[in-house]
Amino acid sequence: MPKPRKIRQRAANRRGERVKILISGRRIQRRIQAIAKQIRRDFPDEPLHLVSVLKGGVFFLTDLARSIAGEVSFDFIAVSSYGKATRSSGQVRLTRDLDSSIEGKTVILVEDILDTGMTLQYLLKLFQQRKPKHLRVAVLLDKPERRVAPVRADYLGFSIPNEFVVGYGLDYAERYRNLPYVGVLSLDSKLAKKAAEK
Numbered sequence: 001m002p003k004p005r006k007i008r009q010r011a012a013n014r015r016g017e018r019v020k021i022l023i024s025g026r027r028i029q030r031r032i033q034a035i036a037k038q039i040r041r042d043f044p045d046e047p048l049h050l051v052s053v054l055k056g057g058v059f060f061l062t063d064l065a066r067s068i069a070g071e072v073s074f075d076f077i078a079v080s081s082y083g084k085a086t087r088s089s090g091q092v093r094l095t096r097d098l099d100s101s102i103e104g105k106t107v108i109l110v111e112d113i114l115d116t117g118m119t120l121q122y123l124l125k126l127f128q129q130r131k132p133k134h135l136r137v138a139v140l141l142d143k144p145e146r147r148v149a150p151v152r153a154d155y156l157g158f159s160i161p162n163e164f165v166v167g168y169g170l171d172y173a174e175r176y177r178n179l180p181y182v183g184v185l186s187l188d189s190k191l192a193k194k195a196a197e198k
């Protein structure tokens with residue numbers, strides 16, 4: 001059955017795709033301020049090294065880094081992504097390593113979303129081997145229903161239902177990352193589904 005159209009929707013009508021706002025940009029920013037304060041409270045005197053997972057975690061990292069008082073540095077790592085699919089293959093592969101060593105540093109791993117947890121499990125194992133002083137995880141979104149690997153975030157933005165979301169860094173086939181909010185993507189026409197399969 002077609003969904004009612006009166007729900008507030010901005011953006012994205014490409015090939016029948018729809019994005020319905022789930023978390024506004026303003027709510028995201030407010031939550032990030034609170035997380036930044038919490039992180040600084042937990043590590044009052046330490047230089048903090050933020051590591052973001054490309055590309056989805058980039059906006060979260062830049063907003064978080066600017067909200068944390070005191071000394072902050074950052075770096076990036078990349079792992080294999082979903083490509084055009086909306087479901088994880090469960091396979092994690094490192095595609096870009098860090099520029100600098102994390103040994104002895106207080107590291108905050110900054111991720112966009114925790115879904116099955118396979119990505120985070122892989123990264124935590126990799127990072128632990130490199131002997132950071134502390135290792136913590138900040139995740140903007142969590143879909144607890146989907147969890148397969150036994151991992152959790154130390155700092156969490158929002159728990160969300162089991163829906164495919166885009167915006168604020170999260171993509172569908174590399175699109176929608178630039179939305180300032182997080183929205184639920186639905187592919188609600190035969191046309192959209194066909195386009196997505198290509």
Ligand code: IMP
Binds near residue numbers: 114115118172
């Ligand atoms: P996990 O390994 O299953 O926890 O998946 C983590 C990665 O999958 C995230 O960093 C995202 O890149 C991607 N992902 C998971 N759920 C979504 C979603 O709803 N929208 C967009 N990307 C997602």
Ligand code: MG
Binds near residue numbers: 054057
């Ligand atoms: Mg990601």
